[in-house]
Amino acid sequence: MAAQPKPLPVEGPHYLEGGGILGWLTTVDHKRVAVLYGVTALLLMLVGGTEAMLIRTQLMRPDNHVLTAAWYNQIFTMHGTTMIFLVIMPLETGFFANFLIPLQIGARDVAFPRINALSYWLFLAGAVFMHLGLVTHVLNLGTVPSGLPNAGWFGYANLTESQYSPGLNIDFWDIGLLILGVSSVLAALNFFVTIVNMRAPGMTFMRMPMFMWAILVTTILILLAFPALTVGLIFLFLDRFFGTHFYRVTAGATPILWQHLFWIFGHPEVYIMALPAFGMISEILPVFSRKPLFGYPMMAYSLVLIAFLSYGVWGHHMFATGMGPIADATFAITSMLIAIPTGIKVFSWIATVWGGRLRFTTAMLFALAFIIEFTIGGLSGIMHASAPIDLQQTDSYFVVAHFHYVLGGGVLFAILGAFYYWCPKISGRMLDETLGKWQFWLLVIGFNLTFFPMHWLGTWGMPRRIYTYAPGMGWSTLNFVETIGAYIQAVSFIVFFANILLTLRRGEKAAADPWDGRTLEWSVASPPPAYNFAVLPEGGSRDDFWVQKYGTLAGAHGGGSSAAGATAAAHAAAEAAEHIHMPAPSLYPLLFALGVFLMGVGALAWLRIVILGGMVVALSIIAMAFEYPAHGEEAAESEPVFYRGVDNRKAGMWAFLGSECVFFTALISTYMVYKSRNLAGPDAQILNIPLTSFSTFILLMSSLLMVLALAAFRRGDDKWGRIWLLGTAGFGCIFLGGQVYEFTDFYLQGLYMQTNIFGQTFYTLVGTHGFHVFIGVCWLVTLAIAGFLGKIDSKRSLAVEIAGLYWHFVDVVWIVIFTLVYLMRTVKHA
Amino acid sequence: MSANIAQSAALEHEHPGVSIYVTVAVFLILLTGMELTVFYVQFLQPVLVPLLIILAIAKFSLVAMFYMHLHYDSKVFTTFFIFPLMLAVTLAISLLLLFEYLLHHLSFAL
Structure with missing residues (x-):
């Protein structure tokens, strides 16, 4: 085996040091971009959490009037939209994946560093744009329209048509999501090419960390699912701004088209959120069980199978629309089939823990709780795969319980576990374990108190999305209990944010390998240097860093990594680092995103602003095209641009064209369907x-x-x-x-x-x-x-x-x- | 930089010659002519749809294989393109079925 870097002490500058504000605005370093994503998403988590508390406070008592019905609609719409598009997705892919992909596969950066920065700035632009109505409301600008999106995170037609939603609320949502979609697709393209093409020489697909597998499959899902949503949103945009009738029955069209396009995106979107969580858990459990991941090949194949099946199940969200028995039966079968690969994963996680020498750190506690909570959500999900049962449960609080167990008890628990697990690597400091355990137990109690009773409420007939209810319905007690649970969750998140702030101020400094980790990110200093690896690793085995330390996958015993020779290695690394040339910073991604933001604002009222924004975008693209050094010329002579025999740019273009296939297919299919429905x-x-x-x-x-x-x-x-x-x-x-x-x-x-x-x-x-x-x-x-x-x-x-x-x-x-x-x-x- | 460019040249795939490009163009023109023939000739109307689809697939394949170099390039790119394409076609057929389009179309064709 070729020589590999040992865990290094922090010597010399790490990626967080230097540059000032301009350095952050122009950064293309994947770690800094990840931190930008993480900070933004955590702030938005506070927004989404506050919205959740407003919802629960309003529903605490019958006939409550903390919120008006109009505000309730806006708050629950933005809670769903924020948590899905602005918190969970950016935390999983923008933050954790962005930070970890190059570190886990043994690379210095992502394939397209400037596009990585562009993805973040577009994400920020989309997030701000979606909240513009709130800004104008708070500033009380008189004649300027205000208000948040208010038709649910699913934005069902024809509720979103201007006839039923005459304000700008839906426009903020529509254009904001279009911007976020571009950001997501660019990020996915970047990560996909990075993982496929830039892995360490010996890191075959079957030697990749399971988190990398999860992100690889997730990027494919994003690339092939988002175009359907984009097409649906473009139709909505045209309906609202140009008077077309894509979702208007009176013109011969059908609002069901929106549901198809939305759920062709929407169900893969569930896995876009769930698969990275699966990957995180698959990293945490082996480390704290001191065993390799059980059934690695089946875990990888099941990810692929879940992703494949996820494109054939969108109809189970539409059983109530009357698709007919053949369609219902088909979607029911495909939906039930997903339980098989998901079950493989759950059993493999249990088998990983089984017989291990467990360390109950906060990260491990969240990972174990994930298995239980996610399984509860998964079981109620199988119920929804059955059309007759779904017809009883749809639009009731039972569904709210189901998806919160999947996305809250499942995905969010995994994200929190990941925070405790990777925070030392990202920040260089350890999150406080005592506070962490307080947060964990408060969240487990609060979460189950909030969401488990919703199964009963749904079964008793309480519909979702209602802003209040009458006293005699029999729902009052459980709603009160649920609100108490929500407040306990709020306390747990206060503990979490306090923990982060305390850690950043005076947390214990982290060693390079504080958990006795298995994957390559633990082989570099905490926080890592800007160039990640002084000497690029070989990646010649699964759990490569563990094998370096202990010789075998199962491993020797004992805790902590060897620091022998670390100082010598650090000196050698410092010498090598002098010859490493990293991509130059660029201001153009920020300007590009600013141009897109201006185009969005202009679309609402002022054509001149659209033109101005378009010019900024065009100039940014041209400037990037001619920016020095050109792509491929920025690496040192000794470092190859080609990693696995194909060029990154070419691989990226082909992946983009694959995504475009779905985009044009959605447009062509709509034409084919509507051509024959023309009335006059x-x-x-x-x-x-x-x-x-x-x-x-x-x-x-x-x-x-x-x-x-x-x-x-x-x-x-x-x-x-x-x-x-x-x-x-x-x-x-x-x-x-x-x-x-x-x-x-x-x-x-x-x-x-x-x-x-x-x-x-x-x-x-x-x-x-x-x-x-x-x-x-x-x-x-x-x-x-x-x-x-x-x-x-x-x-x-x-x-x-x-x-x-x-x-x-x-x-x-x-x-x-x-x-x-x-x-x-x-x-x-x- | 020079090392990169040298490596770039070493790893580049073979491209077809100009004569192949021109030959493909001739075939594309011929196939388009056949499409128009199928469209205008009355007795071919009952089989209009399958014939046009076959001809379009042939044109599509020629451009993808020879002009986009899938025939010569890394199979990785073929995978990048064909899998989404197959998925897209499946989605399109599913949508048409769900909206009962094909059902009506078949009864029209027959």
């Missing part, structure tokens, strides 16, 4: 086949020019490379010109976006494709300019190849659109 006005017969055939020819030939450009650059013929690039862009412009002509012609014939559901789906689908072509043309022109400036040549032809991949994808999407939309225009319902 022009329909698909209006489509001009000769014109579009010419456009198709032009786009296909542009792909030929694109590959000719690439071939020219590769053989060193830069002049022809630039010519073919400009030719490709020119053909793209001709295609766009044809589309403008087509749209103008339809407009003159009376087909507007608002005319009927054919018009809205056609313009949205074809227009979105056209927008992609426009982006491609801008990209190609930028590349051509770079070529004229001498920045593209045979050695850097990969930039052209990656742009080409995008261009050809736009081409293949058009091949599908040309067939399904144009050539099949006569295919209709009988």
